[in-house]
Amino acid sequence: MKHIIILGDGMADWPVPSLGGKTLLQAARTPNMDNLARMGRTGKLITVAPGFHPGSEVANMSVMGYNLPRVYEGRGPLEAASIGIDLKPGEMAMRCNLVCIEGDIIKNHSAGHITTEEADVLIKFLQEQLGDERIHFYTGVQYRHLLVVKGGDKRLGCTPPHDVPLKPFRPLLIKPECPEAQETADLLNDLILRSQALLNNHPVNLKRMAEDKDPANSIWPWSPGYRPQMERLSDRFPQIKRGAVISAVDLINGIGYYAGLRRINVEGATGLYDTNYENKVSAALEALRTDDFVYLHIEASDEAGHEGDVPLKIMTIENLDKRVVGPIYQAIKDWNEPVAIAVLPDHPTPCELRTHTAEPVPFLIWYPGITPDEVQTFDEVAALQGAYGLMKEDEFINAFMVAG
Helix, strand or coil: CEEEEEEECCEECCCEHHHCCECHHHHCCCHHHHHHHHHCEEEEECCCCCCCCCCHHHHHHHHCCCCHHHHCCCHHHHHHHHCCCCCCCCEEEEEEEEEEEECCEEEECCCCCCCHHHHHHHHHHHHHHHCCCCEEEEEEECCEEEEEEECCCCCEECCCHHHCCCCECHHHCCEECCHHHHHHHHHHHHHHHHHHHHHCCCHHHHHHHHCCCCCCCEEEEEEEECCCCCCCHHHHCCCCCCEEEECCCHHHHHHHHHHCCEECCCCCCCCCCCCCHHHHHHHHHHHHHHCCEEEEEECHHHHHHHCCCHHHHHHHHHHHHHHHHHHHHHHHCCCCCCEEEEEECCCECCCCCCCCCCCCEEEEEECCCCCCCCCCCCCCCHHHHCCCCEECCCHHHHHHHCCC
16 A cells, blocks of 8 residues: 655644634645545644654654654754755754844744745855855745754754744844854854845845845854654555655755655745645645655745734645645546545644644545544544544654555
C-alpha cells in the first residue's frame, strides 16, 4: 500500500463569533474531507511536544513521528538543507526573515509578501555589505531566508516575527540565555540594526513604497541551531523504499531532506492562496506512481491565519478540499495498488490570534477496506469522537503506516 499525507498548514482554528461559534473548518464547505472522514477514521493529534514552541518545524516533524527532544535543532538548519547548504561543525544556521518595520513597530513578518526576485536582490546586497568570513546570508523563498554564523552560540532567546505583529521590535531583540552567548546576541542585534539603515533607501524598497507596498526594511534572525541528527523515514518504515516531499516552503523541504525524501519543485507553488493547486496535485499523483510515500504540504491557510483574514482562510480551506483532496481521492480510489490518505493540519493558526497555538489538531485516515468510525465531518469538534482518540508522539505515523 502506498501512502500520502495531505497537510493543510495552520488549517485548524478557534470558534469564531461571526461564524456562529463555528471554527473555520466547520464553516467551510469541505465535502471531500467530510466524505473521507465518513468513510475512514478520525482522531486528534498533539503535534507540539511539551516545552516546545508551536512552530511549523516542530509540528511537521511531530506529524512524521520524530522525537523532538532528541533531534530538534531549530528552523535554520532545516532551511539550510532545503537550499543546499551543507552545515559544517561549528556553523549555526538561523531563519532570517525580511520584515517590515514601521516606526519602531513590526508591521508584518513577511515584508508585505515580498517576491523571491525582489528579496534575492536585497539578500545579495546584505551579503555584500554585512557578510564576511564568519557571516553569510543566503536567499530562500519570498520573505524566508537564511543566515549562517560560524562559531555562533545557539543558546539565544529569539522571538518568531509572526508571533508579534504590531509590537515594538526593540524589546524583542535577541537575548543571550547564558553569558557565553552574549557575543553572538550582540552580533545578531547589530546586524538587525545595520540592516535597517542599509535597506531603508534601497531601490527595491523605494519602488515598493512608490507602489504602496510594504518595504522589506529589516532582517529578523531567529530559531538558531546546528546540523540535526535525524533518521530517514525509510529506516523506520521499510515499506518506504522511495518517498517525496512537495512544498513551497524551504522549512518543509529541509525536513524532507533529512527524512530521506526527494524534493519535487512545482511550477507556480507560492505558499499563498494563489498557489498552483493543480500542479501540486499532478506532481503528487505522478510521484505516487513511482514512490511509496508522498508528503504534500499546502501553506495557504497558515498565511491567511497570520493575516487574521477569516474569509480568506475559509477560501484556502475550501480550495484544499475542492482542488487537492477531492482530485487526489478520485484519481487513486480505483488504482490496482491501494493508496492510504491522511489529511490534517500541523497546528492551529487562529485568525483571532494571528499566530500558532499548540492545541491538538484533527486528522483523518482513509484507505480501501478501513472500518469507519461514526464521525461524519472533518473538523476540530467532530474529531474528538473519532476512533483513534487523542494521539501523541509517533502514534499517528505508526497508525498511518500500518494502514491496510
